[in-house]
Amino acid sequence: MWSISKVLNSSVVLARDESGVETVLLGKGIGFGRKAGQPVDTMEVDQIFVNRSAEVSTLVDLLDDIPGWYLELAHEIVASARGRLPHDLDDHIYLTLTDHLHFMVQRLRDGLIVHNRLLWEMKTFYPLEHALGVEALARLRNLVSDVDIPEDESANIAFHLVNASRGGADFNAIKAVQLIKSMSDIVRYSLPDLSSADDLHWGRFVTHLQFFTERYLSHRLLDSEDDFLFTQMSRRYPQAVEVAEKIERHLSSVDGVDLPDEEVAYLALHIQRLSGNNTGASTG
Missing domain, CATH: 2.30.24.10 (CAT RNA-binding domain)
Known part of the structure; x- marks a missing residue:
């Protein structure tokens, strides 16, 4: 009570x-x-x-300044997402999404339109979260009739859903999308004969990159002392390992992070599978 x-x-x-x-x-x-x-x-x-005192205080201060229906809309969006996303959502999203929705409307009313340059990447790498963002925009448009809300904003809402479902306030969805894009580009340029990005193998590869990125950003990279998989991949599929090592060098140059051989081996495994020669192995 x-x-x-x-x-x-x-x-x-x-x-x-x-x-x-x-x-x-x-x-x-x-x-x-x-x-x-x-x-x-x-x-x-x-x-x-929320039942964390700092967030309660922040949310109360926020609701003193904005109409309460923004929080109600955020609740509707989160409830819809929780029924469809494979991950639960951190409660921090109620604060961040409410604030984002209000600021978005105020910004558009002031004539400030900010195009999301990662819209295509969000559609491609996080299609479910983006679809929920599109639905959220439809709800918002029913409540706000005095502004024209561009489709780009669906990706901004999707970013909040990805953040909340992949690690709460500490996960950086923009960084994740940029990482997945850069790694995908390296693979595409290295293997120009790849089939369409819509095929089953590419979808599996992107899923692996998502899991890898979550481990990468949360500093939980796989690092076994057993190099058996890496050694076997190097012997049997040197081209796939070479591409995986290009990704490793890129990440090292950008973030100063050296990937463990185990992560390089799993990247190579999925790259080999992507190239059309199924290794018969699978990972998460």
């Missing part, structure tokens, strides 16, 4: 539980006609947003 600390709007309240921890609660009409000190029944609550 919670008691209301502050009514933020008709659908959002700041509440305190029995142990004194404050959180932000969403529920249809939960704040309508209510006052501080009144109880909130569990049945009234649709979503408990």
Whole structure:
């Protein structure tokens, strides 16, 4: 059971539980006609947003300055995404997405249009998150009729979904997309006879790059002392290993990170599979 600390709007309240921890609660009409000190029944609550004190304070400050429906829209977007994405979403997205949606509308009302140069990459590398971003724009357009919202903004929303589903506030989706693009470009230039980017093998390869990028950005690279796979790949598929080592040199020059032989071997394995000669092995 919670008691209301502050009514933020008709659908959002700041509440305190029995142990004194404050959180932000969403529920249809939960704040309508209510006052501080009144109880909130569990049945009234649709979503408990955050229970980390710093984020509660930031979210409350944000809702003091913007209409509450932005948070409600963020909740709808997150609820839709949670039913379709393979990863859960970090609750930090309620804060970042609410703030982003409000700033986007204000920016467009001021005539400031910022084109997302990574729109194509987001569509290609994170198609599900991008599709959710397109749907989110449709919801936003139904609520805001005085601005023309460009399609580029779908990628900006998708970035927030990728961030929240891949590592919360610490994951950098823009960096991830740039990494995947640079690695894809190296493979394409090194293997110009590759088939269409829409085929099954390319899709599998991009999936591997996504998992690799998550490990790379979270500093959890595979690093076994057993070099058997790398040695075998070097002997049997030297061209694939050469391309993987180009990726390794690129990452070293950009970020100063030297890939372990195990990661190079798995990259080579997927590059070899991509080139049309199935090795018969699979990884995540």
